[in-house]
Amino acid sequence: MPSIPLHPRSQAAPPSTTNPLPQLLHTPTGLALLEIQGTIHFPIPPDPSSSSTLVGTLAFPLYNPALHGETDTKWMKRAHFYVGESQRMTGEVKKLGKPFAVIARKGARGDGEEDVRMGGGEGAEELEIVEIVRFKVVFSHRPEPVGGGEDGEGV
Amino acid sequence: MATRQQHHNGAPVSIAHQFQHFRLLELPPEIVDLVENSKSPLSIKSLPPSSSDGPNSQPAYAALCTPTKAFQLRQVQTSNSLYVTQPALETHNDASAFTTRAFASCTTTLELHPQTEDAAIHMNRLVPTYDIVDGDVDTRENHISKARLFADIPLSDGQCEEAWGALAAFELSGSSYQPTANTLTQVWKAINSAAVAEGIKIDASFLTNDLASLVAEEGHPAPLAAALIRHLSTAGSDSEWSSLDRDKVLSFVATKLLEAKKDGSDYLTADFLDAWKDNLPELWRKDAELNAIQGKYELPSSKTIRAKSNTGAVTSAQPDPAKGSASRKWHEKFAKTRKK
Known part of the structure; x- marks a missing residue:
């Protein structure tokens, strides 16, 4: 069938995991968007049991709700992404003019097996809107060296 | 740093x-x-x-x-x-x-x-015409139900439904069809005479399927009759009950008569007006005047009438060269004055 249902976001319970990002970037499912100019390369992990590799640290130096209150938005102008040992990117938090719907195959979350086909797919494929994201953290500049050294993982 | x-x-x-x-x-x-x-x-x-x-x-x-x-x-x-x-x-x-x-x-x-294109563009490609020639049906089965047709058109169901209604398209035995102007004129005659015979007041509320099944006795598919009744109904009509809209019927009968005259022969305006009146229910007969179908017809001569072409490309072959020659004359005039 060339008509594929796109299910609205289900009102699922929020995840129990603590979200380390500022409150403004929180969504019901915890999904957020991170945009980087370029690609992050990292070495193949020696430990086959690990499912991810730490690549850096995201910091919002002006974010201080205790001092400026939750409604303060000036902190959005500055974000740092420390990558590897010695590189830093400067960016900002942007409110999206048009929010993004994050779409996945219905019931496919977690297996990561198949791509999302927008139409033209075969079988009784169904899609769902997993989340609507209104902000993104953008790093649109080249990384700059920090702390002197220039070795470590490149960006 | x-x-x-x-x-x-x-x-x-x-x-x-x-x-x-x-x-x-x-x-x-x-x-x-x-x-x-x-x-x-x-x-x-x-x-x-x-x-x-x-x-x-x-x-x-x-x-x-x-x-x-x-x-x-x-x-x-x-x-x-x-x-x-x-x-x-x-x-x-x-x-x-x-x-x-x-x-x-x-x-x-x-x-x-x-995406605001007309769903009729897709329907014209996917849905065959349903014509009646000398009492015989001329069509082919496409084996595409209405539901499948809508699923195959990359437009909303609302947009599809609108085009479906505008074409008076109908579904019969798992296939979809769009009636020709000629077919619609014949089915309309059957609807009109069945309503008269049974004393159904068409401008008041009546059961769509009751009238459609009367028309079916004349040999037309009931879904086609029902589609046409809905096509001509007032905006508030639901699927079960209908009441016909005077302006829609007036315009429909006139334009289908003109469109059905495909052979290119002259349609005398007087003949057309007679046919139009004869095809209208008695209570609207007096309303058959040309200003009721403003913009839908053109008069190629003082005595003949034809349907106004929507596209301007299909049947307007005649007026275009005329315009062309007129403009050419303008250029000639300019050229002459320049030479002098």
Whole structure:
């Protein structure tokens, strides 16, 4: 069938995991968007049991709700992404003019097996809107060296 | 140069070794509300794969459809890496921490653009005409039900329904058909005479299927009669009850008479007006005057009439050269004055 249902976001319970990002970037499912100019390369992990590799640290130096209150938005102008040992990117938090719907195959979350086909797919494929994201953290500049050294993982 | 102290205030970022697959769909304001708050079903429709072959194929595309609107999906390449992240509790180097974990990467995003084309364009391609020639039906079965037809058209169901109604299209034994002007004129005559015979007041509420089954006794498919009744009904009519709209009937009878006159022969205006009146219910007979169909006809001579062509390309072969020659004369006049 060339008509594929796109299910609205289900009102699922929020995840129990603590979200380390500022409150403004929180969504019901915890999904957020991170945009980087370029690609992050990292070495193949020696430990086959690990499912991810730490690549850096995201910091919002002006974010201080205790001092400026939750409604303060000036902190959005500055974000740092420390990558590897010695590189830093400067960016900002942007409110999206048009929010993004994050779409996945219905019931496919977690297996990561198949791509999302927008139409033209075969079988009784169904899609769902997993989340609507209104902000993104953008790093649109080249990384700059920090702390002197220039070795470590490149960006 | 920045110091390393800030490093420790931040949230660690990790990248998953196995990415999940997501698509990012940019939502225009009119969609955001719909997606967030309503339970109205959304679907993504595309042209069936087979239609991408052949010389008259349309460019393949998919559209996001709400019940009444359609938005064409366009894929846009992103020059940057766009990661979808989610908080996770991870253990690295024997220390547990809440991280921001990138678990999907999107190289393209999807934009939505309102799609307002007429669904009739697709229906004309997919739905065969249903003609009646000398009492015999001339058509072919397409084996496409109304539901499948709508699913095959990358427009909203509301847009499809509108075009379906405008064509007075109908479904019969799993196939869909669109009646010709000639067929519609004949079925209309059957509806009109059945209503008169049974004393059904067509401008008051009547049961659509009762009248349609009377017309079926004349040999026309009941779904066709019902489609035409709905086509001519007042805006408030539901599917079960109908009441015919005077202006719709007046205009319908006139334009179908003109359109059915395809052979190109002259249609005397006086003959047309007589036929128009004869085909109207008695109570609207007096309303058959040319100003009721303003803009739908043209008078090629003082005594003849024909349907006004919508496109200007099909039947307007005659007036165009006339205009052309007129403009040419203008150029000649200018040329003459210049030479002097």
